[in-house]
Amino acid sequence: MELSERKLKILQTIIRTYLETGEPVGSRTISKDPELNLSSATIRNEMSDLEEMGYIIQPHTSAGRIPTDKAYRLYVDTMLDDRTNEVQNLKEQLDEKAGKIDVLLKQVAKVLANNTNYATMVSGPRYQSKKVKFIQITPIDESSILTVIVLDNNMVKNQMLKIDEPIDQEMVVKLNFILNTTLNGLDVTEMNLAIIKKIKEQVGHHTGVIDSVLELIGNALTEDDELEIYTSGATNILKYPELSSKSETTELLNAFEEKRIINNWLETTPPDSETHDIQIYIGDETKVDSMKDCSMVTATYRIQEGVYGKIGIVGPKRMDYDKVVSTLQSLMTQLDDIFKND
Amino acid sequence: MELSERKLKILQTIIRTYLETGEPVGSRTISKDPELNLSSATIRNEMSDLEEMGYIIQPHTSAGRIPTDKAYRLYVDTMLDDRTNEVQNLKEQLDEKAGKIDVLLKQVAKVLANNTNYATMVSGPRYQSKKVKFIQITPIDESSILTVIVLDNNMVKNQMLKIDEPIDQEMVVKLNFILNTTLNGLDVTEMNLAIIKKIKEQVGHHTGVIDSVLELIGNALTEDDELEIYTSGATNILKYPELSSKSETTELLNAFEEKRIINNWLETTPPDSETHDIQIYIGDETKVDSMKDCSMVTATYRIQEGVYGKIGIVGPKRMDYDKVVSTLQSLMTQLDDIFKND
DNA sequence: TGTTAGCACTCTATCAAAAGGAGTGCTAAC
């Protein structure tokens, strides 16, 4: 059977109505639509076909129909309105003074949650292949030195280090010089035993300190960027009756609290290589069990080449896809602006 | 009327039973207690008295009795068992390698939530009256310098700074020398205009850079320590039927997500000056509206004099106070150990 | 041939009444 124009229209109406109400949609409701002008009986015939084709199902005999994942998929793929974006200026809601990127992202999550009434999560930017740009160790007092490492993406890591024997000023200068000349521009794979041996030979003693410093550098380069995930509005999920009753919802809320799970999700999902920036996952497509009754819309933002992060919105399947997509799109361009000005 | 020994015993049994089951407790249930060996009729008389005295209430005629806040108060004040602490070694559950304090505290929250099945929150340590211990600026490339500030509590702050004109090496050494000699040991109130003027006179030019650096220092000293709150197990709250149905619970979950609210709470609650380290708030005593059906147990940890943070557990009123208090107590001593070894 | 009206049927949601259960308060006896 083929999806006739009319079937499509009816399906669209069913989906739209269901998105609004969350209740199964019956043939009479549809028949009232002035655009179609068909009797409920005709609609019933068509609905019967649509059901056979797997686009809608009845929760039970004598209930209206509700869209299946397949229908949602069709809807978001082909029926989304290019509606005129009268989305509020999100930028205004972002505190312009937010100098630090983490504060900004936290705000993004919050603004999105407030605007959409769904749960949102934002992952911090992930830097790939980090290299050492600058190293400096500085004695602070007799028993501790401060190690500062600047990476090529201008991230700065620092840590205090306890030492057993004091290091004199001259030694510090020598150490800094050797470390910088030897390690500058290397990534973690290039710091092999040969190089380490070379450093130790040049310095002569204080090998314990060198080991500690090298360990710090290793951590700085491999560290998981502290899996920074900002979430907001997780409790919005409880606003949708079809979700709030489910047992999976507790699990889902948990996932939002234990950001690690979400992090995994973002990790395993490839940076949707230059396809389209906005991706929609419906039900099982999310591959997350506790989200099987939810939909998820994600967008990828890019700060520079290779530096990207994700923004995700989780809600019921009957999500207002139109609004979510356009809000996200608008937000992405505004973020672009902000990053470009930096 | 006075609380006789027997009344106390009966009340205790009622509370214990209710803590376990969450269901109203009837006279028959109590009469089965081998320790009391009284008929249900006798119990009924006593219960009637207890009700009159405000320790228990009936949710409706012909239901069992449930303890009031007053009864809980009495219970935690006088009846808590000094039960032999067979609490698991929490320390083992804390990853010893957790070098950084924020990782440690995050773990503390999680371990507590897992052990108690309640929601937990941990506030990061708050440092009072911070002073400058060490300042260093370092040129990274032509247009940026790195500023590192070490505070007297050994916290390290750093930030990149864009500059218009390059600074030569000699100038950097001079700047560092002047900044350190002038500002070392000062807190934010002591950095007045006179001192700033003195610095600028000594350096001669580059006043723009100095302004920026001083601003950073100011921020580092006054910054709100990023109101670090770690929460865990918020969804545990949903495990208790008497809470999960309430509308306040969504609000409470929200409070856990928006950590700010909790932060406020911790802020306004004084660092319970050397009283007892563990405090119990029942119902309205929490002063938080969304917690009026909950109880909260908090403990204060101290890293050094004047450096403290709080650990809190939120659960239903029928919380296992015994366990929570002893777990917290055990955790506090173990944290003490960890901090002392530092 | 596509559309529609009509009707029987199914299932759910809702309400009221009934039954069962738990618990109390009171009284009288021990």
Next chain:
DNA sequence: GTTAGCACTCCTTTTGATAGAGTGCTAACA
């Protein structure tokens, strides 16, 4: 002072009846 017994209350659960919504099918219509 304690307890057994009983009437009473109120909640919870079950049951049955009813109304409503929606469907599928058939027959009539254009």
